[in-house]
Amino acid sequence: MNPERPATLFPFSDRSRELQAQVAAFVADKIIPAESEFAAHDADPATRWTLVPRMQALKAEAKTAGLWNLFLPDARLGAGLSNLDYAPIAELTGRSLHAPEAFNCSAPDTGNMEVLAHFASPEQQAPWLPRLLAGEIRSAFAMTEPDVASSDATNIAMPIVREGDEFVINGRKWWTTGGGHPHCEILIVMGVTDPDAPAHRRQSMVLVPMATPGVRVVRPLTVFGYDDAPHGHVEMAFDNVRVPVANLLRERGSGFEIAQARLGPGRIHHCMRLIGLAQRALEMMVARAKSREAFGRPLGGHGMAQEAIALSRCEIEQARLLTLQAAAALDAHGNKGAKDLIGMIKIVAPRMACAVIDRAMQVHGGGGLSQDHFLAQAYAGARSLRLADGPDEVHIASLARSMLKA
Ligand SMILES: Cc1cc2nc3c(=O)[nH]c(=O)nc-3n(C[C@H](O)[C@H](O)[C@H](O)COP(=O)(O)OP(=O)(O)OC[C@H]3O[C@@H](n4cnc5c(N)ncnc54)[C@H](O)[C@@H]3O)c2cc1C
Numbered sequence: 001m002n003p004e005r006p007a008t009l010f011p012f013s014d015r016s017r018e019l020q021a022q023v024a025a026f027v028a029d030k031i032i033p034a035e036s037e038f039a040a041h042d043a044d045p046a047t048r049w050t051l052v053p054r055m056q057a058l059k060a061e062a063k064t065a066g067l068w069n070l071f072l073p074d075a076r077l078g079a080g081l082s083n084l085d086y087a088p089i090a091e092l093t094g095r096s097l098h099a100p101e102a103f104n105c106s107a108p109d110t111g112n113m114e115v116l117a118h119f120a121s122p123e124q125q126a127p128w129l130p131r132l133l134a135g136e137i138r139s140a141f142a143m144t145e146p147d148v149a150s151s152d153a154t155n156i157a158m159p160i161v162r163e164g165d166e167f168v169i170n171g172r173k174w175w176t177t178g179g180g181h182p183h184c185e186i187l188i189v190m191g192v193t194d195p196d197a198p199a200h201r202r203q204s205m206v207l208v209p210m211a212t213p214g215v216r217v218v219r220p221l222t223v224f225g226y227d228d229a230p231h232g233h234v235e236m237a238f239d240n241v242r243v244p245v246a247n248l249l250r251e252r253g254s255g256f257e258i259a260q261a262r263l264g265p266g267r268i269h270h271c272m273r274l275i276g277l278a279q280r281a282l283e284m285m286v287a288r289a290k291s292r293e294a295f296g297r298p299l300g301g302h303g304m305a306q307e308a309i310a311l312s313r314c315e316i317e318q319a320r321l322l323t324l325q326a327a328a329a330l331d332a333h334g335n336k337g338a339k340d341l342i343g344m345i346k347i348v349a350p351r352m353a354c355a356v357i358d359r360a361m362q363v364h365g366g367g368g369l370s371q372d373h374f375l376a377q378a379y380a381g382a383r384s385l386r387l388a389d390g391p392d393e394v395h396i397a398s399l400a401r402s403m404l405k406a
Contacts, residue, residue, distance in 0.1 A: 012084065159171065
């Protein structure tokens, strides 16, 4: 975090400040030094889709230290922090692509745990929620389909047909993040149960255990060549998959509504982490500009590198303040009241992170694009977030509509 920020602008609780210090030390001392080990595990075809032993050890250590489920505002389930108090902590976890999982604060599990906590019955929660909260299993959220423009959730077409006491599911999903993880045991699947209902009441969500016959991972997808093993972003086939009707979340036709609710906190968490990702890229840019010389002076002595550094700092701080503003609004007014601010930061943060990381890669020269620095993979992650949780254009259109209507 920027030490120059006036303390009164966004006052964090003492507890948040203590956790910030602990998480900062954990990320710097334990997670970032383990990144080369994660990369080696991923690079070996024999191990790449298997559990990373070091991650299991880090999770155990973070849990013992009380750095666990910090994203959950409900104190009975998690840390009970406000969104504002969580924002600087999530920023710190964004500094490493591996950190969120170590603290049991990674997407899509965070959003899925919130859906289970808010929309599932106690019977539906029992097999999954406690084990997700304990970090013993992982989960995935299967909404996007290859054959329809899924940025418009009313297009989601996969049929979920009732036959007696069961739903029968047939179709394809893709970009199901986490579907490749060896511990992924439960899917939240969105599909059409009521094709004749009004557009926003056609879809429902059902719980589908990964082990159900007919559920199949077709292939991992890559983002600029990165497959993010072992959790991955996978294409999935559902061939005559049968689940009890008791697996329906809430009531029929509420899929759209649950999707909207799920994405409120989820979107802002992504943005908080992107600030941390960009901040680390900026720090790497500065270090490189000081340590490498070209044309008789350090890179940082050249005006263009100076511009890259200065503009990046301005843009990160702008996005950070907007994120905190959105987090404070979410605390004060809930999902609906904070909708515009959350939309604004979802438009701003991924673009900002892409711009900053792009500059950092440029200052690093060829190495910046290689696997030797974390910048290229960080760029792939930031670029994904101009699409995941809704493309920029959808958020821009929705923000503009909200203003035009006001
Ligand atoms: C790395 C990654 C992880 C993901 N994880 C998940 C996941 O876990 N679960 C899941 O269900 N999905 C996931 N997604 C999918 C993601 O949410 C979708 O890709 C996104 O919602 C867009 O849907 P689409 O790909 O079908 O694009 P389309 O809906 O076909 O849209 C294509 C383009 O059309 C344009 N467009 C759309 N609407 C408008 C508009 N109103 N005005 C102007 N232009 C518009 C935009 O440029 C948009 O990018 C992930 C995606 C990525 C890249």
